[in-house]
Amino acid sequence: MSKLLELKNINLTYQTLKSETEAIKNVSFDVESGEFISIVGPSGCGKTTILTMISGLMSPTSGKVLIEGNEITKISTNVGYMLQRDNLFEWLSVYGNILIGPKINHNKNCLGKEKLNKLIEKYGLKGFEKSRPTQLSGGMRQRVSLIRTLALNPKLLLLDEPFSALDYQTRISVQNDIYSIIRSENKTAILVTHDISEAVVMSDRIIVLTKRPGTIKSIINLDFDKNLTPLERRNDPKFNGYFKMLWEELQ
Amino acid sequence: MKKKLKVKKQKIVVSKEHRAYIRKEHTKTFFVHFFRILLLVTLLGFWELSARLNWADSFITSCPSRIWKQLIELYSTGSLWTHIWTTLSETLLAFALSTAIGAVIAILLYMISPLRRVLEPYIVILNSLPKIALGPLIIIWVGVGTSAIVTMGILICVVITTINLLNGYLEVSDEKVMLLKSMGANKFQILTKLVIPATLPNFVATLKINLGMAWVGVIMGEYLSSKAGLGYLLVYGGQVYKLDLVMTAIVILCILSAIMYGIISIFEKILIKKK
Numbered sequence: 099m100s101k102l103l104e105l106k107n108i109n110l111t112y113q114t115l116k117s118e119t120e121a122i123k124n125v126s127f128d129v130e131s132g133e134f135i136s137i138v139g140p141s142g143c144g145k146t147t148i149l150t151m152i153s154g155l156m157s158p159t160s161g162k163v164l165i166e167g168n169e170i171t172k173i174s175t176n177v178g179y180m181l182q183r184d185n186l187f188e189w190l191s192v193y194g195n196i197l198i199g200p201k202i203n204h205n206k207n208c209l210g211k212e213k214l215n216k217l218i219e220k221y222g223l224k225g226f227e228k229s230r231p232t233q234l235s236g237g238m239r240q241r242v243s244l245i246r247t248l249a250l251n252p253k254l255l256l257l258d259e260p261f262s263a264l265d266y267q268t269r270i271s272v273q274n275d276i277y278s279i280i281r282s283e284n285k286t287a288i289l290v291t292h293d294i295s296e297a298v299v300m301s302d303r304i305i306v307l308t309k310r311p312g313t314i315k316s317i318i319n320l321d322f323d324k325n326l327t328p329l330e331r332r333n334d335p336k337f338n339g340y341f342k343m344l345w346e347e348l349q
Numbered sequence: 350m351k352k353k354l355k356v357k358k359q360k361i362v363v364s365k366e367h368r369a370y371i372r373k374e375h376t377k378t379f380f381v382h383f384f385r386i387l388l389l390v391t392l393l394g395f396w397e398l399s400a401r402l403n404w405a406d407s408f409i410t411s412c413p414s415r416i417w418k419q420l421i422e423l424y425s426t427g428s429l430w431t432h433i434w435t436t437l438s439e440t441l442l443a444f445a446l447s448t449a450i451g452a453v454i455a456i457l458l459y460m461i462s463p464l465r466r467v468l469e470p471y472i473v474i475l476n477s478l479p480k481i482a483l484g485p486l487i488i489i490w491v492g493v494g495t496s497a498i499v500t501m502g503i504l505i506c507v508v509i510t511t512i513n514l515l516n517g518y519l520e521v522s523d524e525k526v527m528l529l530k531s532m533g534a535n536k537f538q539i540l541t542k543l544v545i546p547a548t549l550p551n552f553v554a555t556l557k558i559n560l561g562m563a564w565v566g567v568i569m570g571e572y573l574s575s576k577a578g579l580g581y582l583l584v585y586g587g588q589v590y591k592l593d594l595v596m597t598a599i600v601i602l603c604i605l606s607a608i609m610y611g612i613i614s615i616f617e618k619i620l621i622k623k624k
Contacts, residue, residue, distance in 0.1 A: 153531050154531075155527060155530060155531060173530060173531060173533050174533070175532065175533055177531070178531075179527075179528065179531035181524050181527070181528060182524075183524060185522070185524050185525050185528050187525070187543070187546070187547070189546045189547070189549070190546075198529070198532065198542065199532045201542070202529065202532050202533060202534045202538050202542065203532070203533055250532060
């Protein structure tokens, strides 16, 4: 395995006219290619801020973000960003939504139509290509959103609480879907979540942050059988132990 | 078998209620239309009657039959279409130009936020300024006639168009903008792929407001200086105490603005269908 992402002594301070807020303090970690990492922590600890810096949308006050050894200086399609809401464009069809990224990048480094059609078929959206997002269920919308992100063929996926807007039952099945898509497409992923069980069922490693300013409190390595799906992990005897461990870390 | 029967029975019951519901709704709609027409007929009838029975001085109040006579007179002298076309063309020109200029300014202000911050107070002042106050300046600067009238129309429309469109653009969700940025979109792509399509309903709403404002502006412009047009008829009719002429011009204006509003509504429906 090779290091895909390195964060080196990242600090971030937000400036406003009235005050200066230290959001992230001295955060360093590496992510190996193919890993699934979760970042958890109390609200306002800077989880999303870390993703924003990895995506290149924001630069750290000090420290470096490296992808494959190269420092991030601008937004790169090597990194795909999935936000809390699916943010599908209601005026476009499912297919139109999926093609936004390739269109913006004039099809450079993107998946071809053939590969996209395969993804659409594989993930249960065949026959819905011409539908409007409003005609889809919450789970389907998230899958469209993921395929839209995958269309740019990113090496690293950033998932910012992508399931939190879904109802409980849908969330569990979408977690399963998204997990299996990410695994079968061999993507590396960083998930930000405040849901402890979600972090336990999806990740290889969990990074726990302290409250603001966010620093790394601990890193928990999870040792589940590689082939278990998130749903199966919920029934695994190790699940409760990890859940409790994470719960205590967050107290 | 039993289950099937039950379902069938239920279906009949539902459809019966549904039919009753549909009938009720149709009746309601019918009565709405009926009373609309009744109101118009009653008002016109009362107006006509009060003139015929000398309850009111029809020299001052005019009446439907005199308006009709006036309309025929205008038509037979051939000036009816001239007046209508003069005002209509000026309105369409003011409407189109102010929409285009307003849209360009709104896009520039959206794209260049320092410019937006600098110009904000000026736009607020321009918006609250009664544009008719600029009348004398317009006449001196662009001359009398069509150019002055269209300029007045544009001035009345353009600020509100800019403000409405800009507000729509600024309300586009930050998350969607961020999403496109994370895909590597530049400012222009964010505008064309997200901001403009997302604010299409707002654009149509702005068109509707703008159309009404264009009529106001053009009639005001014709008050200032004109040799033809419905605003000219209004001023002339008022000056020579021909209130039939004034009323006739108002009726024509009502009909014209209703038709143009209808056209925009159809345009809106086509756009929504396409969406």
